[in-house]
Amino acid sequence: MIxxxxxxxxxxxxxxxxxxxxxxxxxxxxxxxxxxxxxGPATIxxxxxxxxxxxxxxxxxxxxxxxLMNVASNSHTEKPLLYxxxxxxxxxxxxxxxxxxxxxxxxxxxxxxxxxxPPGLKARALAVQAMISIGFLLFLLLTSNPFVRVDPPPFDGxxxxxxxxxxxxxxxxxxxxxxxxxxxxxxxFAIAALLEGRVDAAWARWVRPWTLAAxxxxxxxIVLGSWWAYYTLGWGGWxxxxxxxxxxxxxxxxxxxxxxxxxxxxxxxxxxxxTILLAIITFGFSLLGTFLVRSGVLTSVHAxxxxxxxxxxxxxxxxxxxxxxxxxYAARAPSMKLGGLFSPLSRxxxxxxxxxxxxxxxxxxxxGTLYPLISDAFDLGKISVGPPFFNSVxxxxxxxxxxxxxxxxxxxxxxxxxxxxxxxxxxxxxxxxLVAAATWQLQxxxxxxxxxxxxxxxxxxxxxxxxxxxxxxxxxxxxxVQAPFRAFALPxxxxxxxxxxxxxxxxxVGLTASSAWTxxxxxxxxxxxxxxxxxxxVTLKGIEQVPGPNYIARRGTFEIARNGTVxxxxxxxxRAYRNPPRPITTAAIRSGITGDLYVVIGxxxxxxxxxAGYVTRLYFNPCIPWLWAGGLLLMLGGLISLADRRHxxxxxxxASRSSAA
Amino acid sequence: xxxxxxxxxxxGLNAATPALAVNPDEMLKDPAxxxxxxxxGRELRCxxxxxxxxxxxxxxxxxxxxxxxxxxxxxxxxDNDVRRFLVERYGDYVLLKPPFKQTTLALWLGPPVLLLVxxxxxxxxxxxxxxxxxxxxxxxxxxxxxxRRLDRLMKETGQ
Numbered sequence: 001m002i003x004x005x006x007x008x009x010x011x012x013x014x015x016x017x018x019x020x021x022x023x024x025x026x027x028x029x030x031x032x033x034x035x036x037x038x039x040g041p042a043t044i045x046x047x048x049x050x051x052x053x054x055x056x057x058x059x060x061x062x063x064x065x066x067x068l069m070n071v072a073s074n075s076h077t078e079k080p081l082l083y084x085x086x087x088x089x090x091x092x093x094x095x096x097x098x099x100x101x102x103x104x105x106x107x108x109x110x111x112x113x114x115x116x117x118p119p120g121l122k123a124r125a126l127a128v129q130a131m132i133s134i135g136f137l138l139f140l141l142l143t144s145n146p147f148v149r150v151d152p153p154p155f156d157g158x159x160x161x162x163x164x165x166x167x168x169x170x171x172x173x174x175x176x177x178x179x180x181x182x183x184x185x186x187x188x189f190a191i192a193a194l195l196e197g198r199v200d201a202a203w204a205r206w207v208r209p210w211t212l213a214a215x216x217x218x219x220x221x222i223v224l225g226s227w228w229a230y231y232t233l234g235w236g237g238w239x240x241x242x243x244x245x246x247x248x249x250x251x252x253x254x255x256x257x258x259x260x261x262x263x264x265x266x267x268x269x270x271x272x273x274x275t276i277l278l279a280i281i282t283f284g285f286s287l288l289g290t291f292l293v294r295s296g297v298l299t300s301v302h303a304x305x306x307x308x309x310x311x312x313x314x315x316x317x318x319x320x321x322x323x324x325x326x327x328x329y330a331a332r333a334p335s336m337k338l339g340g341l342f343s344p345l346s347r348x349x350x351x352x353x354x355x356x357x358x359x360x361x362x363x364x365x366x367x368g369t370l371y372p373l374i375s376d377a378f379d380l381g382k383i384s385v386g387p388p389f390f391n392s393v394x395x396x397x398x399x400x401x402x403x404x405x406x407x408x409x410x411x412x413x414x415x416x417x418x419x420x421x422x423x424x425x426x427x428x429x430x431x432x433x434l435v436a437a438a439t440w441q442l443q444x445x446x447x448x449x450x451x452x453x454x455x456x457x458x459x460x461x462x463x464x465x466x467x468x469x470x471x472x473x474x475x476x477x478x479x480x481v482q483a484p485f486r487a488f489a490l491p492x493x494x495x496x497x498x499x500x501x502x503x504x505x506x507x508x509v510g511l512t513a514s515s516a517w518t519x520x521x522x523x524x525x526x527x528x529x530x531x532x533x534x535x536x537x538v539t540l541k542g543i544e545q546v547p548g549p550n551y552i553a554r555r556g557t558f559e560i561a562r563n564g565t566v567x568x569x570x571x572x573x574x575r576a577y578r579n580p581p582r583p584i585t586t587a588a589i590r591s592g593i594t595g596d597l598y599v600v601i602g603x604x605x606x607x608x609x610x611x612a613g614y615v616t617r618l619y620f621n622p623c624i625p626w627l628w629a630g631g632l633l634l635m636l637g638g639l640i641s642l643a644d645r646r647h648x649x650x651x652x653x654x655a656s657r658s659s660a661a
Numbered sequence: 662x663x664x665x666x667x668x669x670x671x672x673g674l675n676a677a678t679p680a681l682a683v684n685p686d687e688m689l690k691d692p693a694x695x696x697x698x699x700x701x702g703r704e705l706r707c708x709x710x711x712x713x714x715x716x717x718x719x720x721x722x723x724x725x726x727x728x729x730x731x732x733x734x735x736x737x738x739x740d741n742d743v744r745r746f747l748v749e750r751y752g753d754y755v756l757l758k759p760p761f762k763q764t765t766l767a768l769w770l771g772p773p774v775l776l777l778v779x780x781x782x783x784x785x786x787x788x789x790x791x792x793x794x795x796x797x798x799x800x801x802x803x804x805x806x807x808x809r810r811l812d813r814l815m816k817e818t819g820q
Contacts, residue, residue, distance in 0.1 A: 233717075237717070240712065240713075242712050243712065341790060344783075344787055352783060353783075356776075356779040356780065356783055357776075359779065360772065360775050360776045360779050363771075363772070363775050364771070364772040364775070367767075367768060367771045367772065368768070371759075371765075371767070371768045375764065375765075380764040381752065381753060381754075381764055382752060382753070382754040383753045383754060383756075383759045383764075383765065384706045384712075384753075384754055384755070384756060384757050384759065385757070385759055385768065386704075386706060386712065386714065386757025386758065387703075387714075387757060388703075388704050388757050388758035389757070389758050389759065389768075392758070393769075393772050394772075397772070397776070522683055522684070522685055522688070523685050524685045524686075602684075605685070605686070615684060615685060
């Protein structure tokens with residue numbers, strides 16, 4: 001009964017969405033306030049219905065209602081409660097339901113926080129939002145209904161893939177979706193602006209917080225996913241350029257570009273049409289990501305062809321949304337007035353420069369992700385495009401981007417003085433070169449990879465460049481006494497930018513060091529035997545069987561010593577899950593500022609019982625915590641910027657703006 | 662099982678099983694040779710897996726491929742010989758870095774071409790802006806009224 005209520009609520013939500021997509025739009029066209037006002041209550045009603053539906057499915061999972069096909073094939077009574085709940089979105093149908101729930105949540109947020117939005121813009125944006133909602137609700141109801149019953153219900157469920165039974169992973173999809181769906185707001189506002197035919201600084205000011213919030217969440221989702229991969233996959237890697245990872249990385253790249261070009265619209269009233277295009281493309285990439293992941297097209301083009309219903313539906317959705325909005329863009333953009341002038345050597349110019357690099361980067365990732373599919377579909381032969389391709393093509397694009405990132409905030413708007421900025425960064429440049437040289441020296445020249453020196457030099461350039469900018473702004477060296485007050489008076493958006501840029505520098509250190517100097521020891525280790533790695537002595541003390549809630553673990557006890565003194569014990573596990581039966585390695589990680597000691601226990605070697613010892617893998621992954629710290633700083637920067645005064649007090653009323661212009 | 666593997670994939674994750682690849686019993690005696698084998702292993706795809714290199718995968722086939730790589734290295738093959746040997750057997754599919762040839766032209770040349778197109782569009786944008794924009798106005802001195810307003814504003818902001 002509860003499940004049927006959930007199903008019915010979805011149908012009702014669809015009906016509300018249809019109203020929300022049409023009435024306010026017509027109202028905005030004819031200038032009827034009452035029609036436009038329908039959008040507000042509609043978003044709340046729509047969220048309410050979808051929330052009921054989501055709650056109904058969650059109820060099914062918590063109570064292990066196996067008469068629901070979705071629950072039966074993805075849950076199990078033995079599973080801990082957290083993973084029963086996380087199981088709601090741990091499958092195709094449920095994750096789509098989460099998608100529309102978040103979409104509806106964002107729609108409602110516009111109604112609640114967007115009181116001072118001009119009614120026309122608000123009505124149109126919410127109507128566009130409702131159109132996206134209609135697409136996804138139809139997708140759910142027609143091809144992916146989570147409330148299908150099975151008769152007779154099975155005695156117990158199939159269980160959730162044990163790899164997904166992990167706290168990091170329970171949170172990963174919701175965060176990623178909050179990011180994806182958050183970009184739909186920028187999209188809806190962009191389409192609304194195109195329909196209205198007006199893009200101005202006030203528009204950018206409304207769009208920016210939404211984009212920023214989406215970007216922070218997407219960043220969090222990606223970092224969480226990488227962190228999970230790092231500690232579960234059992235060999236210290238954290239990014240694989242896997243198509244599904246790329247699917248989340250592409251919207252992140254264009255979203256970052258959008259974030260920055262929206263600043264130019266807000267401050268300088270320029271790059272308007274480019275920003276609108278980016279908003280469309282960012283959401284397009286979010287939809288594409290959903291398509292790639294949901295349609296099964298990644299597994300194989302042929303798998304997609306044999307069961308195409310879902311894939312075709314999303315593809316259609318993608319074509320309609322992106323094609324339709326690009327057509328609208330093509331029709332309306334040329335009539336948009338060109339905004340403020342600027343020279344290529346200016347802050348706008350550098351932002352545009354990096355925008356181009358970011359977009360090319362996103363296009364490169366797209367090409368690499370889709371090429372195997374294209375190649376297969378057009379009979380050009382089956383090929384693989386993996387990490388070596390992306391590393392050699394994508395990373396070089398990011399080098400000039402990071403170089404400019406340190407300069408851009410110091411350039412003035414409109415016409416910058418590159419010579420002056422470079423002069424101020426002279427010392428930073430010298431130190432960066434010294435860092436690179438020292439890195440080269442310390443790794444023993446060509447004993448390490450050539451790019452490690454470049455990577456750390458680049459990180460120093462960006463990190464110190466950002467600090468130099470801060471020192472400049474607060475006049476640290478000219479008037480050190482007043483400097484703290486000046487620092488306090490800096491706008492939060494400036495602080496946010498600095499924290500985020502500095503975060504990227506920290507991230508680059510982690511990326512470079514962990515890729516360049518990971519050390520690894522793989523061997524059969526007997527109980528009592530000591531292996532040395534990166535200055536640590538790792539002794540296998542014992543092995544025991546430990547029961548978990550729905551698995552049995554083989555747990556190794558390792559004693560870690562440094563220069564003969566014992567400093568820690570580590571307990572890696574290899575778990576055998578029951579439902580479904582699957583082995584999972586849980587690495588033991590000891591993090592320090594210089595890096596992670598990473599210990600994995602494997603199978604007994606040779607004879608049963610392990611008299612000959614166990615296969616153990618020991619890694620020292622340098623600077624891995626810097627990666628996570630960098631990711632967190634990026635998010636923190638976004639949050640600080642989100643707390644900026646101008647977002648809190650809201651945008652000025654549009655009427656006064658346009659009369660002033 | 663396939664469905665579950667797909668779930669992992671659907672969630673935006675690598676559908677990899679825990680990767681416990683290279684085992685001690687497979688490894689070559691000579692550390693330099695073993696290092697080469699590892700390096701090669703990272704570039705070779707486990708052809709039955711979901712986007713995993715033979716170095717990361719614990720599939721049987723990946724193990725077979727790792728052993729082949731080591732056997733070839735032991736026999737004195739260069740890295741390129743090993744790659745060629747595997748491509749003959751499994752096709753280009755086995756290489757995670759696709760070779761540069763006619764069918765992959767678009768893949769390898771796409772990014773630089775896109776960058777050039779982007780740069781070209783930006784250049785065009787600047788040129789068009791310059792041409793369509795009004796020539797920079799001659800500096801007109803402020804009227805006394807404007808000067809007074811400016812002074813007042815400057816005083817207000819405390820500059």
